[in-house]
Amino acid sequence: MTGELRPAGDSSGHGTRPELRASDRDRDQVVEILQVAAGDGRLTAAELDERLDAALSARTIGDLERLTADLPSEGMPPQARDLIRIDQRFGDVTRTGRWLVPRRMEIRLMFCEAKLDFTDAVITHNTLHIDVDLRVGGNLVLITRPGIEVDTDDLERSSGDIKIRPATGPGTPLALRVQLAGQSRGGDIIARPPRRKFSEWLLRRTPSGIGR
Incomplete structure (x- = not known):
């Protein structure tokens, strides 16, 4: 893989908050970044396969950040304010x-x-x-x-x-x-929870089959 990946606990680079768990949406965003990078010629097919496997099995935001550390950052998972x-x-x-x-x-x-x-x-x-x-x-x-x-x-x-x-x-x-x-x-x-719209409320109140 192009670029050395630092250990999860290395605070000198990316992934300084490895305790933050990654969501499915976070993984999907990184997969998209990797695919775009490969399409631009930034990653070889072998590098893409390796990083996709790592992204899909990533547990933390830090794991994902290291996979895109040497790539353009557009589309990375947003970082919440403290x-x-x-x-x-x-x-x-x-x-x-x-x-x-x-x-x-x-x-x-x-x-x-x-x-x-x-x-x-x-x-x-x-x-x-x-x-x-x-x-x-x-x-x-x-x-x-x-x-x-x-x-x-x-x-x-x-x-x-x-x-x-x-x-x-x-x-x-x-x-x-x-x-x-x-x-x-x-x-x-x-x-x-959010309040139901009137149409949703009416649908729940209408017996099945009426109006058909």
């Missing part, structure tokens, strides 16, 4: 669409609502730590999807409601665990 802070009074805050989930968040709210919609979010790690400070009228809403779990065991609450509605059934692989800590002194915390 920390995002939200400090809001009045007005609402929303994260939706294909936003990149960080490793940690600090959220402080008063007289407003913050909504984190994970429906189409880009997840590159398996745990999100959120330190919250919810004051009067400060509400946090989490829109989940199958494979996302919400843990509030470390949250201190003096007032306000906590409503956690699972979006996943037994046997669903864990994609992300959201761990909430901090305190709620008057705000609500709600975790729920």
Whole structure:
């Protein structure tokens, strides 16, 4: 293979976070990079086969990064920020669409609502730590999807409601665990799946065969 691959624990080069587990999407992205590189003449057929085998069996982001260290970086799995802070009074805050989930968040709210919609979010790690400070009228809403779990065991609450509605059934692989800590002194915390569209609700309410 062109280019020497460093051991997983070598912090002098790529793969400085070998503890981050790779997802199927991460592997697919690297496979695409390798195939494009081979098509451009950057890799021989033998090198491509060797790296494809390694990519498909890679366990960590570090393993994948080493396979593309000597290739153009377009299309590499995105790297999440370590920390995002939200400090809001009045007005609402929303994260939706294909936003990149960080490793940690600090959220402080008063007289407003913050909504984190994970429906189409880009997840590159398996745990999100959120330190919250919810004051009067400060509400946090989490829109989940199958494979996302919400843990509030470390949250201190003096007032306000906590409503956690699972979006996943037994046997669903864990994609992300959201761990909430901090305190709620008057705000609500709600975790729920996306609301069904009216057409989906109507379909569930309509007996089979009616309207055909």
